[in-house]
Amino acid sequence: xxxxxxxxxxxxxxxxxxxxxxxxxxxxxxxxxxxxxxxxxxxxxxxxxxxxxxxxxxxxxxxxxxxxxxxxxxxxxxxxxxxxxxxxxxxxxxxxxxxxxxxxxxxxxxxxxxxxxxxxxxxxxxxxxxxxxxxxxxxxxxxxxxxxxxxxxxxxxxxxxxxxxxxxxxxxxxxxxxxxxxxxxxxxxxxxxxxxxxxxxxxxxxxxxxxxxxxxxxxxxxxxxxxxxxxxxxxxxxxxxxxxxxxxxxxxxxxxxxxxxxxxxxxxxxxxxxxxxxxxxxxxxxxxxxxxxxxxxxxxxxxxxxxxxxxxxxxxxxxxxxxxxxxxxxxxxxxxxxxxxxxxxxxxxxxxxxxxxxxxxxxxxxxxxxxxxxxxxxxxxxxxxxxxxxxxxxxxxxxxxxxxxxxxxxxxxxxxxxxxxxxxxxxxxxxxxxxxxxxxxxxxxxxxxxxxxxxx
Amino acid sequence: xxxxxxxxxxxxxxxxxxxxxxxxxxxxxxxxxxxxxxxxxxxxxxxxxxxxxxxxxxxxxxxxxxxxxxxxxxxxxxxxxxxxxxxxxxxxxxxxxxxxxxxxxxxxxxxxxxxxxxxxxxxxxxxxxxxxxxxxxxxxxxxxxxxxxxxxxxxxxxxxxxxxxxxxxxxxxxxxxxxxxxxxxxxxxxxxxxxxxxxxxxxxxxxxxxxxxxxxxxxxxxxxxxxxxxxxxxxxxxxxxxxxxxxxxx
Numbered sequence: 001x002x003x004x005x006x007x008x009x010x011x012x013x014x015x016x017x018x019x020x021x022x023x024x025x026x027x028x029x030x031x032x033x034x035x036x037x038x039x040x041x042x043x044x045x046x047x048x049x050x051x052x053x054x055x056x057x058x059x060x061x062x063x064x065x066x067x068x069x070x071x072x073x074x075x076x077x078x079x080x081x082x083x084x085x086x087x088x089x090x091x092x093x094x095x096x097x098x099x100x101x102x103x104x105x106x107x108x109x110x111x112x113x114x115x116x117x118x119x120x121x122x123x124x125x126x127x128x129x130x131x132x133x134x135x136x137x138x139x140x141x142x143x144x145x146x147x148x149x150x151x152x153x154x155x156x157x158x159x160x161x162x163x164x165x166x167x168x169x170x171x172x173x174x175x176x177x178x179x180x181x182x183x184x185x186x187x188x189x190x191x192x193x194x195x196x197x198x199x200x201x202x203x204x205x206x207x208x209x210x211x212x213x214x215x216x217x218x219x220x221x222x223x224x225x226x227x228x229x230x231x232x233x234x235x236x237x238x239x240x241x242x243x244x245x246x247x248x249x250x251x252x253x254x255x256x257x258x259x260x261x262x263x264x265x266x267x268x269x270x271x272x273x274x275x276x277x278x279x280x281x282x283x284x285x286x287x288x289x290x291x292x293x294x295x296x297x298x299x300x301x302x303x304x305x306x307x308x309x310x311x312x313x314x315x316x317x318x319x320x321x322x323x324x325x326x327x328x329x330x331x332x333x334x335x336x337x338x339x340x341x342x343x344x345x346x347x348x349x350x351x352x353x354x355x356x357x358x359x360x361x362x363x364x365x366x367x368x369x370x371x372x373x374x375x376x377x378x379x380x381x382x383x384x385x386x387x388x389x390x391x392x393x394x395x396x397x398x399x400x401x402x403x404x405x406x407x408x409x410x411x412x413x414x415x416x417x418x419x420x421x422x423x424x425x426x427x428x429x430x431x432x433x434x435x436x437x438x439x440x441x442x443x444x445x446x447x448x449x450x451x452x453x454x455x456x
Numbered sequence: 457x458x459x460x461x462x463x464x465x466x467x468x469x470x471x472x473x474x475x476x477x478x479x480x481x482x483x484x485x486x487x488x489x490x491x492x493x494x495x496x497x498x499x500x501x502x503x504x505x506x507x508x509x510x511x512x513x514x515x516x517x518x519x520x521x522x523x524x525x526x527x528x529x530x531x532x533x534x535x536x537x538x539x540x541x542x543x544x545x546x547x548x549x550x551x552x553x554x555x556x557x558x559x560x561x562x563x564x565x566x567x568x569x570x571x572x573x574x575x576x577x578x579x580x581x582x583x584x585x586x587x588x589x590x591x592x593x594x595x596x597x598x599x600x601x602x603x604x605x606x607x608x609x610x611x612x613x614x615x616x617x618x619x620x621x622x623x624x625x626x627x628x629x630x631x632x633x634x635x636x637x638x639x640x641x642x643x644x645x646x647x648x649x650x651x652x653x654x655x656x657x658x659x660x661x662x663x664x665x666x667x668x669x670x671x672x673x674x675x676x677x678x679x680x681x682x683x684x685x686x687x688x689x690x691x692x693x694x695x696x697x698x699x700x701x702x703x704x705x706x
Contacts, residue, residue: 227524231532238518345535 034058034066035093035102041109045082046141052169053077057105066090070105077109080171081145082138085110112137122151129153142168156183156194173204188338190229190347191236193321194221212248215276217241220321230345236320242280244273254292258426258453259362259379259418261300265290273322274313281313282322299363304456306387307355311394323350326389327410327441329450332356333385334412334434339442341389355405356387358456362418379418381428385456386411386436410436427451474551475534478511480504481519482529488517489528491655492582497529499647500541504531505683506638507553545640555639558620567618567641570610574641577603578648585662593661601665607645608669615678616642638679645672646679 037054053076060066070088077086086109093102118133129151136146145164151157158181166174181196197218204211220240224233247270254263267288274281286308293301312318325348327335341351361382369375388409392401416430428450434443482497483489489497497513504511511531516522523530523539530539531547538547548554556564581600584593610617616638626635649672653663666672 223521224524231535231537234522234537235516235518238521 030063030101031061032063032066032101032103033099034060034105035097035099036104038104038106039109040106041111043111044114044141045111045138045143049080049142049168050077053080054107063090063103066103066105074107076171077107080138080143080166082112082143083109084112114138122153127153127155129156142166143171156185158182172210173202175200175202185225186338187225188325188336188348189320189350190225190233191320192223192225194223195219196221208251208253210250210252212246212250214246214248215244216246217243217276217278220319222319222321230347232344232349233320233347240280240319241278242273242322243276243278244271245276246271254290256423258420258423259300260290260292260302261294262292264292279316280319280322281316282318283311283313284322285309286324297363299361302360302362303358304360305355305357306456308353309392310352312352318352320349323352324354324389325350326354326356326387329428329430329444329448330452330455331385332387332410332412332456333383333414333430333448333450334432334443334445335410335437336442336444340387340410340438341441342391343440351389352391353401353405354387354389356385356456358383358385360384365417377420379420380415381418381430382415383430384411384413387456408436408438410434410438410441425451425453426455428455472534472551474509474553476510478509478531478533479514480511480529480531481514481516481522483519484515484517491586491651491657492579493520493528494655495579495582495648495651496527496541497647498651499644500529500531500544502646502679502683503541503545503555503640503643504548506555506643507548509548509553541640541644555637556618558637559618559639563618563620567639570607570617570641571644573603573606574644574648578652581662582648582652585657597661597665600662601668604666604669604672608672611671611675613671615675617645642675642679646676650676650680 034057037057039050042050054073057066057069057073060069067090070090074086074088077083086107089106089108091104091106093099093104114136116135116137118131120131120133122129122131130153131149131151133150134148138144139146143166146162147164148159148161150159160178160180160182162176162178164174164176166172177198177200179198181194183192183194185192195218197216199214199216201212201214218241220242221238222240223237249266249268251266252263254260254265265288269284269286271282271284273284286306288304288306290302290304295301308324310318310322310324325338325341326332327340328337331338332340338350339348341354342349362379363382364371365375365378365380370378386409388405388407390404390408392404412432412434414430414432416428416432419427421427428448430448430450432445432448434445437443480497480500483493501511501513519528519530520526524537525539527540530537531544533547536547538544556567559567577599581596584596607617615636618639618641619636625632627633649666652666653673653676657663
């Protein structure tokens with residue numbers, strides 16, 4: 001290492017140059033030891049869960065490493081959901097036992113309050129409702145969380161209470177217990193459903209996949225939404241009890257869940273009902289697959305495939321509340337909401353097997369207005385969707401099943417604009433051309449608007 | 457709005473003839489149906505038999521939830537669903553079948569009064585007995601006794617409550633006699649009395665009260681023989697087949 005050639009300035013210049021380089025050497029290459037990690041601001045949080053998240057900081061060998069590991073620890077502490085703010089301070093060690101290369105890392109945290117609440121009003125679908133939410137974060141000091149939501153509307157009332165507990169040191173492994181009452185109105189089937197249930201689920205990661213094991217017990221009450229409901233829907237009215245075990249596996253390598261640019265998603269879900277009690281007995285499988293690839297000029301190509309099958313076990317036929325539905329702005333576009341497949345007098349009954357696929361090309365808006373700001377939330381979108389929904393005769397072989405799913409395919413194509421809402425939802429406005437329409441399907445050709453979190 | 461809708465439905469009903477596959481829905485016979493619901497269902501079945509309209513009885517566990525009014529029984533005729541005896545009588549009338557056409561206004565009013573009597577006294581007694589077995593059972597029994605007395609007096613020695621003669625002759629007691637048709641009041645009374653007489657309850661007091669009136673027992677037996685014994689193998693009469701094991705003469 002040689003100094004710069006200042007020539008005329010001579011000794012003074014050399015002195016100035018050497019110092020910063022020498023300091024750099026100390027910072028980058030010299031070994032450091034993290035001697036103490038301090039925490040300021042802990043109240044009800046217990047020590048042991050904090051220890052797990054920050055133990056890596058002690059292993060850092062040089063300053064850059066300390067900064068990196070501290071940053072990672074800060075991210076881990078924030079994801080526990082118990083702190084409002086976490087700030088990191090790195091300083092040299094003071095005090096009697098200080099080593100010359102010793103460092104002190106201090107985390108200054110602000111815990112969330114014991115109780116946070118929210119109150120909103122919602123209006124939609126000829127109904128107004130008041131929603132009250134309460135959250136108790138970090139209830140017993142180890143990142144447990146209790147949430148309560150209550151919605152009181154002009155037509156229906158629903159509530160949910162949930163208790164969540166992660167494993168200390170392994171936040172991705174957690175379990176939760178939920179208690180809920182949910183009511184739904186489904187005008188496409190002239191059906192009203194009220195579910196009161198309790199469920200408990202375990203989440204755990206295995207390598208790159210995330211698994212969920214869940215038991216759910218639901219008391220379901222079905223009723224007709226209108227006096228003109230078809231008799232097939234009327235026959236399903238009444239009470240039933242469903243007790244089911246389910247397992248879900250998710251592998252998600254996308255960079256975002258709304259409008260991803262690259263990566264793939266695979267979700268496989270299975271549910272077995274009837275072996276732990278209840279009136280309904282079935283085996284249900286469904287999967288969701290999505291692949292995204294970035295192309296030239298900031299455009300993204302996306303392909304997705306959904307499918308599912310419901311096999312009733314025993315003599316009783318499947319219930320309308322368990323079957324699959326297809327169609328709508330979030331599913332096969334160009335058709336009305338859930339208005340594809342078996343129907344009776346205008347009420348859609350759902351089907352026991354389905355598949356649906358989509359090919360999309362997302363491009364920035366033409367002429368890129370509002371680039372770098374608001375315009376980036378919008379994308380233009382060209383799509384091709386296809387799918388089929390039917391009931392299978394389980395006595396026939398797989399060849400007959402594939403044949404049945406392949407006849408009467410509904411498909412559609414079109415273009416539109418997509419707006420991204422935060423990281424959770426998206427809005428779409430499309431112009432659709434539905435094709436392969438069968439008698440009984442209801443279409444929405446022309447302009448169709450859709451809002452949701454899960455799109456085909 | 458509701459009246460206009462009903463008028464519209466009645467118009468629709470009048471348009472179509474009675475189909476072959478009409479069905480009557482009630483709860484499961486042996487393990488689910490209650491005394492009062494059984495009586496109501498039997499009354500409707502008797503009424504439809506008297507009108508000569510074929511109907512098959514279907515038992516479903518969720519029958520009361522399927523019903524548009526929440527009460528059983530209800531009938532599914534063509535595209536329409538009608539529940540309870542009153543609306544069913546109206547519906548059947550719109551299709552052109554009526555049992556009480558031949559009666560004059562005074563008799564019709566009297567018939568309505570007796571039907572209300574049965575509904576108020578007998579139905580209440582059945583409801584009372586199946587839900588609570590309490591001390592004031594004496595009051596209930598007193599009411600039942602009064603109701604049976606009124607019915608017995610009205611019936612007298614005639615075969616039916618209103619004996620309006622209608623067209624046609626029928627072969628009875630080895631003679632051709634003018635045909636006399638029953639009315640919906642007969643169906644209603646039969647439904648309730650038959651159920652009370654043949655269902656085993658915790659106490660026999662209710663059926664004892666009815667048994668005091670021999671003409672009422674004869675009336676029930678007559679209707680059972682005439683309208684229900686014809687279809688012994690049919691599900692529609694298995695409600696009455698229970699009675700075959702427990703005869704009315706005890």
